[in-house]
Amino acid sequence: MEQVFETERVEKNRLKAWRAAKPGADFLLNIVAEEIAERLAVVERTFDRAVELHGMTGAVARAALASGKVGKIERLESDEAFSSEDAPVAVAPLEWPGLEERSFNLVLSPLAAHLTNDTPGYFIQARRALKPDGLFLAAIAGSGTLAELRDCLLAAEAEIYGGVSPRVIPFADVRDVGGLLQRAGFALPVVDQENYTVRYDTLFDLMADLRAMGMGNPLSDRSKKPVSRSFFLRAAELYAERYSDPDGRIRATFSIIYVSGWAPHESQQKPLKPGSAKVRLADALNTEEFKLKR
Numbered sequence: 001m002e003q004v005f006e007t008e009r010v011e012k013n014r015l016k017a018w019r020a021a022k023p024g025a026d027f028l029l030n031i032v033a034e035e036i037a038e039r040l041a042v043v044e045r046t047f048d049r050a051v052e053l054h055g056m057t058g059a060v061a062r063a064a065l066a067s068g069k070v071g072k073i074e075r076l077e078s079d080e081a082f083s084s085e086d087a088p089v090a091v092a093p094l095e096w097p098g099l100e101e102r103s104f105n106l107v108l109s110p111l112a113a114h115l116t117n118d119t120p121g122y123f124i125q126a127r128r129a130l131k132p133d134g135l136f137l138a139a140i141a142g143s144g145t146l147a148e149l150r151d152c153l154l155a156a157e158a159e160i161y162g163g164v165s166p167r168v169i170p171f172a173d174v175r176d177v178g179g180l181l182q183r184a185g186f187a188l189p190v191v192d193q194e195n196y197t198v199r200y201d202t203l204f205d206l207m208a209d210l211r212a213m214g215m216g217n218p219l220s221d222r223s224k225k226p227v228s229r230s231f232f233l234r235a236a237e238l239y240a241e242r243y244s245d246p247d248g249r250i251r252a253t254f255s256i257i258y259v260s261g262w263a264p265h266e267s268q269q270k271p272l273k274p275g276s277a278k279v280r281l282a283d284a285l286n287t288e289e290f291k292l293k294r
Helices: 007-020 027-041 059-066 119-129 147-161 174-183 203-212 229-242 281-285 287-293
Strands: 047-053 070-077 104-110 130-141 187-200 250-262
Touching: 007 203, 027 059, 027 104, 027 130, 027 187, 027 250, 047 059, 059 070, 059 104, 070 104, 104 119, 119 130, 119 174, 147 203, 147 229, 147 250, 174 187, 174 250, 187 203, 203 229, 203 250
Parallel strands: 047 070, 047 104, 104 130
Antiparallel strands: 130 250, 187 250
């Protein structure tokens, strides 16, 4: 399996961000926590035992409990340092949570799956950890995320050094994520995407926030050569030229894919078999009548 990410670097970035705890840098996790709580609220059932996979701040776990839909929730993290007095964590690598099969009614994955090398395997682990009719909810950074930053870094590097290297991680397409859900064996899969635009004074403020989120570059094939300050200054100029508003502030896009899927159970709705319909689609839609009226 190709190692797109250096797993140790991913975990080091996240731990460094957690220890630095820059105020306000957790805004994206807080948005995701609110969204997941709203999605839980409309599910007409409760979940006795849930787990949050590598949620970093625990915001999603807290929001899930506050929804009134969850009886007990556990947190899984890559290091004990993510624990707090009121919210201890169990420790397991992000890439391989190692959950016991059929042990949870609800598995939550907030902004972690996009950093896995074996994302199909990650989804399969989540499905196997669910009891029958258990629910998997995930928020995944998707394609479109940081597209502006990628464009300007590549343009600046090509201009100054005559070549480019990967500086922003690849993000999954929403259709690919839907395919992964089906491949993992989830029933009733639902995938949708929300775009959030965040404004910054400069590229340097954006990059400071990314580091504070634990989103430093963990790519295995990233360039190890140091770059000059002129490179980042030129990238900042390009960003301001291409993606700024009239007031001079720049825009950064975060595209979040929201995922839900159920562990199969006999009580769930099943699609009809091909050829089993008893009413013609044309009759149901009054298609022929519509043609006549035209």
